Amino acid sequence: MEKRLPERRLFLRSDTETRFIRLRSSTQAIALVGIVAVGSWTLVATSILLMDSLSSGNIREQVKRDQFMYEAQLNKLSAERDMRAQEAASAHARFSVALREISEMQARLLESEDKRRELETGLEVVQSTLRQAIHERDEARARAEELQLALAETAAKEPETQRLSEVEDTVAFLSEALRETAVERDHMQAYAADADDYIAELQLESRLKDERNDRIFSTLEEAVSVSIAPMDKMFRSAGLNVDSIIDQVRRGYSGQGGPLTPLEFTVTDETEAADGMRANSILQKLDEMNIYRIAAQKAPFDVPVKSAFRFTSGFGPRWGRMHYGTDFAASYGTPIYATADGVVIHAGWQSGYGRLVKIQHEFGIETRYAHMSKIRVTKGQRVSRGDRIGDMGNSGRSTGTHLHYEVRVGGKAVNPMNYIKAARDVF
Known part of the structure; x- marks a missing residue:
């Protein structure tokens, strides 16, 4: 060590005196080791900082790229949401038009049912009158035969002139009665035929209306189902308890009345009863859709x-x-x-x-x-x-x-x- 690091003296001179500092070999070795250690530490720290800087720069770039893709996806979802909103509004408008049409169809159907009942009642009256006229005609014929027999019996007893006059009067009366009865019978038969034709037309129109009502009911049922399914999925996707929410909304909106009140039918026809059940089912689904709409307004889906x-x-x-x-x-x-x-x-x-x-x-x-x-x-x-x-x-x-x-x-x-x-x- 003394050969490589010989003892040295560091002189410090002033105006009045001169001093020196002795640097032994051990002191020089310690100073050298300290300088080397500091330099090594500085080099290692600088390298670590540079590596961290490069790594963080790459991470930031990756984060920016991920964020850009995320924002693009969200913008796409927002555009799809707007398009679905327009489709929902259009479907709601079509549903309203269909609901008005079925209301009008039901009114016309009830009116045609009333007319059919009136015609059936009139036909029964006509048939009763016709049966009574035929019965009276038969009685008149029987009476005519009895009178003819009576005339035959009294022919031998009365003078010829008086007998002929009475017979002529009786025959004329019976002929007029039979003629009037025949005319009334023909009139009643024609009226009954017209009534049968009109009833057949009404029945055909009723079948056509039933078919149109079935198509309208099917369209309404499909529209209601399509409208309810996304709303139910929306609540479930958000992690909400759908049954609990619907019960809570119903408790707060328990009033009845208006267009969603269940329909009551007094007719006994099976077709009309089935239509009534379908209409009430649609109204029930509409009420459920209305509950969903109220609940959606109260949950933060915007x-x-x-x-x-x-x-x-x-x-x-x-x-x-x-x-x-x-x-x-x-x-x-x-x-x-x-x-x-x-x-x-x-x-x-x-x-x-x-x-x-x-x-x-x-x-x-x-x-x-x-x-x-x-x-x-x-x-x-x-x-x-x-x-x-x-x-x-x-x-x-x-x-x-x-x-x-x-x-x-x-x-x-x-x-x-x-x-x-x-x-x-x-x-």
Whole structure:
């Protein structure tokens, strides 16, 4: 060591004196080792930092690509949702037209049934009158025969002239009675034939109406089934208990009356009874569809932002912490809307959330709208789906202008996209 690191002296000279520092071999070795260690540590730390920087850059690029694909998929789903909404509106319009047509058909069918009954009653009266006329004719013939016998018996007793006069009067009376009876009989037979023809026409028209009613009923049944199935799927996809929700809505809307009241029929015809059962079945399904519609208004199946936006963060773990909602980014001041009917239970500042609005909905569901720049509702206010409740901002713990949207069921946070995706084929 002394050969490679000989002892050295470091002289320090001033104006008045000269001093030196002795550097032994061991001191030089320790200093050299320290310099080498520091240099090695610096090299290793620099390499690690460079590797982390390159790795994080690749991860960010991958995240950006995934986010772009996610946003493109969501935009596609939004377009499909709008198209399904237009189809649902068109189907609802067709359903309304079909319902009016079947109402008119039922009115015409009842009117034709009344006419048929009147004709049957008239035909019975005509047949009764005809039977009575025939009976009177037969009695008149029998009476004529009796009179002829009586005349024959009295012919020998009375003078010839008087006998002939009485016979002529009797024959004339009987002839007139028979003629009138024959005319009335012919008239009644013609009327009965016309009545039979008219009844046949009514029966044919009734069959045609039955066929049209069957087609209309089939169309209505298919339309109702097609309308109910997506709504039932929407609730089940969102993880809600459909039976419990329907029972709860029925308890709140238990009144009866109006177009959805079950029909009551007093006729005994089997065809009309079957039509009545089908009509009541359709009305029952319409009532069920109406219950679904009411329930859908009370659950957050809408999107809180109507303007152009992009999804910046979804529900789930993020940076080692749980992210309890979905973030919608748009320009500062973008309107924010309530996603369902409910009551505002909080409207003000809350740590972390910034300016926050909480809305309590039916079925134990609560929605939260955070980081607003302005709140447009007050606590206790009742709002409806689509009401503007505030403006998008950057308040609270936020890194940029966006809306943090949460859905909680029974106090537990759930993924808001479950509701938004579930409704894309209905609204």
